[in-house]
Every structure is written in C-alpha cells, then in structure tokens.
Amino acid sequence: MAKREYIQRHLIIIKRLKNRPSSFEELHRYLLEQQDITGENFNISQRTFQRDIKDIYTIYGIEIKFNKSKGKYEVFDMEEEKDYDRIFESFETLSAINLSNHMGKKIVLERKADKGTEHLHGILYAIENNWLIAFQHQSYWKDEPTYRTLQPILIKEAQHRWYLVGWDTEKNEIRNFGLDRISNLEITNNKGISLDIDLTQYYHHAIGIETYEPAQKVIISSSAYQAQYLKSLPIHSSQKVVKETKKECWFELFVHPTNEFIMEVFKYNNTIQVIEPVWLRDEIKKRVQDMMKHYK
Structure with a gap:
C-alpha cells in the first residue's frame, strides 16, 4: 500500500473519531465516502482497523479505545498542544499540490526564503536523546556569526518562522534562535543536564516568540466588518x-x-484599536505619531 494512502487514512480516522465517536460500521461508511472524494482505497477490514489503532498510537501518540457503554470507538486523552488539524491540513495541501503537478499550474504558492527546516530532524533527535548540539548562529545585529552550544528543548513555529528554544550552556539561560540563521549544526557526544522546565506553558500566552512583558488582559475593538475576519482567524x-x-x-x-x-495590531491598519491597558494604547499612539513624521 502506498505510504501516502496509509498516512491519509490514519489522519481521516483521527479526525473523524476526535469529532464524532463511531462504531466500526459507521467509520467504515465514512471512509468509503472519503474514498469517493479522494480517489484513494480506504476499504479496510476490522483486522486492518485494529492494526491502524496500534500504528496511530505508536506514530502519533493518540490512543483510540472502544467505549463499550456507547458501542463506539473514540479518541482518549488527546493532548491539546498537538494540533493534528494542522497536520491534516498540511497533508491535504501536499496531496493537492501533488495532483496539481500532474494537471498543470492550478495552485500558485508564495515564494518564501529558506526557513532552516533541514535542521528539524537532527534537532528533534537531539531533544529526544538529550544530546547537546553546537552550531553557528548569524544574528541580524552582528557582522560575524557566533558559535553556540545549546541543550535543545523544543522547536516553536512563530510568524511563519521556525525557532529552536533551549538552554544556552554559556549564558546559563533559555535562549531562542531562528532556524533560518543556523548553520553547521552538529549533534555532540555530550549529554544535557536535567531541566525541570515546561516551555509549552512558557509560550502559552505569547504572540510569536517574545515573552519579555508579563502576560495580561488586553482589550481591542474593531469594526463589525473586520470582526468577521478576526473571529475566523483569531490573533x-x-x-x-x-x-x-x-x-x-x-x-x-x-x-x-x-x-x-x-506589529500584529499594526497589520490591521485603522480597522482595530487597543482599548486596554492604557500604557499599551499610549505606546501604539506614540509609534503612530513617530511613523507620521517619516511621511511629512
């Protein structure tokens, strides 16, 4: 069986059972409906489905169990941080692009600069095995790259960029580095120290990668028209x-x-404004006034 079909079936099963617990018969009918849409072969037996359940747990860490009282299969203890809708969306996009390549130019992609994603596998391997990594980092503010040794903790996506977050062994603090500015990555033979840090919570209230201001309540207002966009794509x-x-x-x-x-607020121009806190409203007002000086 093609790997693409195999992965796509897994993601369809996850998405279906996450949103609607189903018996095997109900799930099988749903898979056949998706088969007609995608053109893939999703006609599976009960035995294949049981194997899929084991593979889904092994590969994605998602546990599917049969609820006897309901007579349905459902997803148990799915971690909030794991956005499998994003995985499903990415796979659907990839499948569409693959189809487009055979049908001519039907999809036009935005050209972007290198994001450093070639480092992902190596960094994730180091995180999983608690190895220190070494690399060169080119800061925007320095002419020459610096050599860094880091205990990697996680990789974070922010503002269409990928960041490596970890413990800087020289500065003895948490630092982040854009993957697009990393080169000569090396996984060392040195083990990291024991760190009791939950960085997923550390960035829970962040817009992007910055956290230097304490997290607090912010009130913004928008036009009724712009509100429809903000509701569909929250900040x-x-x-x-x-x-x-x-x-x-x-x-x-x-x-x-x-x-x-x-900067996210400025993206919406004059269609939204910050109401609270007052200090933030004043800061934005000051930046707008400074900006106007450049256009006199």
Missing part, C-alpha cells in the same frame, strides 16, 4: 468576544503585549 487562542454591536466588536485576549503583538 491568539485566548481571544474571545466580550461585547458586540452593529458597528463595533470588542475582543479580550490574555497575551504578552510585546513588540510582536504591537
């Missing part, structure tokens, strides 16, 4: 509507109000 996962009229909508977020957040 942050904590975003919620607190007030709405025919003309305006107020959103509450709990975030680190850093420069990255301010």
Whole structure:
C-alpha cells in the first residue's frame, strides 16, 4: 500500500473519531465516502482497523479505545498542544499540490526564503536523546556569526518562522534562535543536564516568540466588518468576544503585549484599536505619531 494512502487514512480516522465517536460500521461508511472524494482505497477490514489503532498510537501518540457503554470507538486523552488539524491540513495541501503537478499550474504558492527546516530532524533527535548540539548562529545585529552550544528543548513555529528554544550552556539561560540563521549544526557526544522546565506553558500566552512583558488582559475593538475576519482567524487562542454591536466588536485576549503583538495590531491598519491597558494604547499612539513624521 502506498505510504501516502496509509498516512491519509490514519489522519481521516483521527479526525473523524476526535469529532464524532463511531462504531466500526459507521467509520467504515465514512471512509468509503472519503474514498469517493479522494480517489484513494480506504476499504479496510476490522483486522486492518485494529492494526491502524496500534500504528496511530505508536506514530502519533493518540490512543483510540472502544467505549463499550456507547458501542463506539473514540479518541482518549488527546493532548491539546498537538494540533493534528494542522497536520491534516498540511497533508491535504501536499496531496493537492501533488495532483496539481500532474494537471498543470492550478495552485500558485508564495515564494518564501529558506526557513532552516533541514535542521528539524537532527534537532528533534537531539531533544529526544538529550544530546547537546553546537552550531553557528548569524544574528541580524552582528557582522560575524557566533558559535553556540545549546541543550535543545523544543522547536516553536512563530510568524511563519521556525525557532529552536533551549538552554544556552554559556549564558546559563533559555535562549531562542531562528532556524533560518543556523548553520553547521552538529549533534555532540555530550549529554544535557536535567531541566525541570515546561516551555509549552512558557509560550502559552505569547504572540510569536517574545515573552519579555508579563502576560495580561488586553482589550481591542474593531469594526463589525473586520470582526468577521478576526473571529475566523483569531490573533491568539485566548481571544474571545466580550461585547458586540452593529458597528463595533470588542475582543479580550490574555497575551504578552510585546513588540510582536504591537506589529500584529499594526497589520490591521485603522480597522482595530487597543482599548486596554492604557500604557499599551499610549505606546501604539506614540509609534503612530513617530511613523507620521517619516511621511511629512
């Protein structure tokens, strides 16, 4: 069986059982419906499905169990941090691009600079086995690259870039480095120290990679028209509507109000404004006034 078909079936099963627990018969009918849409062969036996359950747990860490009281299979203890909808979306995009290559130019992709994703496998291997890594890092603010030794902890995506986050052994602190600015990556033979740090929580309220301002409540308002866009594509996962009229909508977020957040606000031009906290509103006002000086 083709690996593409195998992975796609797994993701369809995960997505279905996450959203709607099903008996094997119900799941089988759903797979056949998806088969008609995708053109793949998803006609599986009960025995193959049981093998899929084991493989899904081994590969993705997602446990599927049979609930006897409901007579249905369902996903158990799926971690919130693992965004499998993103994986499913990426796979669907890849499949569509693959199809497009055989049908002519039907999809136009935005050209982007190198993101350093060639380092992902090596870094993840080092994290899993607690190895220190060494690399050269080219800062935007320095002419020459610096040589760094790091205990990698996690990889974070932010603002369409990938970042390596870890313990800098020289500075004895948590640092982050853009993968696109890393070169000559080496996995050393030295083990890292025991670190009791949960960086997934550390970045829980971050917009991007910055956390230097304490996380706090931020209120923004937008036009009713722009609110529809913000509802469909929230600035942050904590975003919620607190007030709405025919003309305006107020959103509450709990975030680190850093420069990255301010730049996100500027992206929406004059369609949104910060209401609270006052100091952040004043900072944005100051930046707008400074910007206007350049256009006199």
